Amino acid sequence: MRKLVLPFMFAVALNSQVSFAQESQPAPKQSSSFAGTDSPEALREHVPVLPAVRAKYWNIDPAVGYGMKDFGNGVYALSDNGWQSAFLVTDAGVIVFDAPASYGKHIPEAVAKVTNKPIKMLIYSHIHKDHIGGSVAFKNIPGLQIIALDTISDFLKEMNDPNRLIPTVTFHSAKTIKLGGKTVELTQHNYHSNEGDLFIYVPEAKFLMAVDSVTSGYVPFQDFDLSTNFHQYLKMFDEILAYKFDNFIGGHLTDTGTRKDVEITKEYTNDVYQAVKRIHNGLNERAFDAEIAKTIGPDNEFLIFKALLDRVTRDSVAELEPRWINRLAGVDVWLPSHVRAALIYVRWDDKE
Numbered sequence: 001m002r003k004l005v006l007p008f009m010f011a012v013a014l015n016s017q018v019s020f021a022q023e024s025q026p027a028p029k030q031s032s033s034f035a036g037t038d039s040p041e042a043l044r045e046h047v048p049v050l051p052a053v054r055a056k057y058w059n060i061d062p063a064v065g066y067g068m069k070d071f072g073n074g075v076y077a078l079s080d081n082g083w084q085s086a087f088l089v090t091d092a093g094v095i096v097f098d099a100p101a102s103y104g105k106h107i108p109e110a111v112a113k114v115t116n117k118p119i120k121m122l123i124y125s126h127i128h129k130d131h132i133g134g135s136v137a138f139k140n141i142p143g144l145q146i147i148a149l150d151t152i153s154d155f156l157k158e159m160n161d162p163n164r165l166i167p168t169v170t171f172h173s174a175k176t177i178k179l180g181g182k183t184v185e186l187t188q189h190n191y192h193s194n195e196g197d198l199f200i201y202v203p204e205a206k207f208l209m210a211v212d213s214v215t216s217g218y219v220p221f222q223d224f225d226l227s228t229n230f231h232q233y234l235k236m237f238d239e240i241l242a243y244k245f246d247n248f249i250g251g252h253l254t255d256t257g258t259r260k261d262v263e264i265t266k267e268y269t270n271d272v273y274q275a276v277k278r279i280h281n282g283l284n285e286r287a288f289d290a291e292i293a294k295t296i297g298p299d300n301e302f303l304i305f306k307a308l309l310d311r312v313t314r315d316s317v318a319e320l321e322p323r324w325i326n327r328l329a330g331v332d333v334w335l336p337s338h339v340r341a342a343l344i345y346v347r348w349d350d351k352e
């Protein structure tokens with residue numbers, strides 16, 4: 001996920017408006033997934049964040065800019081209710097996992113609140129600016145190792161972005177780090193960004209970080225979290241669940257997660273995929289195209305094809321929205337984009 005601006009204070013400021021809207025507005029006439037965003041009326045057709053999700057927002061002091069949670073066995077989670085990262089304290093120093101652009105500059109002070117050990121390593125989950133664009137704050141840490149996949153390092157060297165420090169230690173697909181009595185297992189996956197994604201696992205703490213995979217309490221971000229590979233994204237859930245973990249960080253939004261959050265997002269994703277596949281494959285395309293051609297003639301092939309893709313999208317959203325709108329937050333915001341991502345996969349990559 002690249003740009004995501006959801007400051008906690010903004011959400012709090014909306015509280016009164018949201019409850020007013022709930023009490024006084026009639027239920028939306030059409031699917032709220034197709035409500036727009038370009039007028040106050042259109043925005044009010046969307047549903048508020050589910051109360052169970054809202055209840056888990058971290059209480060973050062805006063003057064500090066981030067919150068911290070102790071997961072035990074040396075692992076600490078950080079969040080500003082928009083982005084999430086973590087660090088591991090060992091007897092020989094600290095290993096930092098990601099440095100988000102939004103609060104990365106505060107990470108050294110967060111570490112100093114819980115230990116006087118020096119920061120020894122910084123690990124990048126993937127190349128995206130929003131997760132590692134705060135690394136520049138680590139520039140003057142003496143002897144710091146910056147660890148990433150070789151593909152990530154190659155990309156960052158090419159970009160030469162002053163906000164994303166170049167890795168100093170690279171590896172190809174897997175690496176195990178031992179430091180001060182603790183272990184960090186890094187494994188390459190390909191569910192999100194073109195240059196690869198890392199699972200970051202601390203077995204002693206039963207902690208797993210898989211950034212831009214699952215947003216606990218919410219559906220994934222747009223297009224299944226901007227996945228460049230939906231085939232791998234579908235496999236990602238079982239790859240995560242194969243680990244023994246109690247605490248999970250997906251990199252975004254308002255709470256960290258557990259196995260349950262991964263399981264429900266897996267169920268949602270598979271439901272979207274299966275519904276889109278059934279509806280797409282069940283449509284009589286010849287008859288549909290002929291019906292559209294009655295209005296516009298047969299020569300505008302792009303428009304006829306768009307009408308078909310739009311029809312599958314609308315039917316899929318209409319079926320899926322009622323099943324999920326009260327189970328995960330953000331269904332009405334991103335469901336149409338999830339359906340389109342699944343539709344591209346179903347039509348161009350999948351078998352019948």
Ligand SMILES: [Zn+2]
Binds near residue numbers: 002126131212
């Ligand atoms: Zn990303």
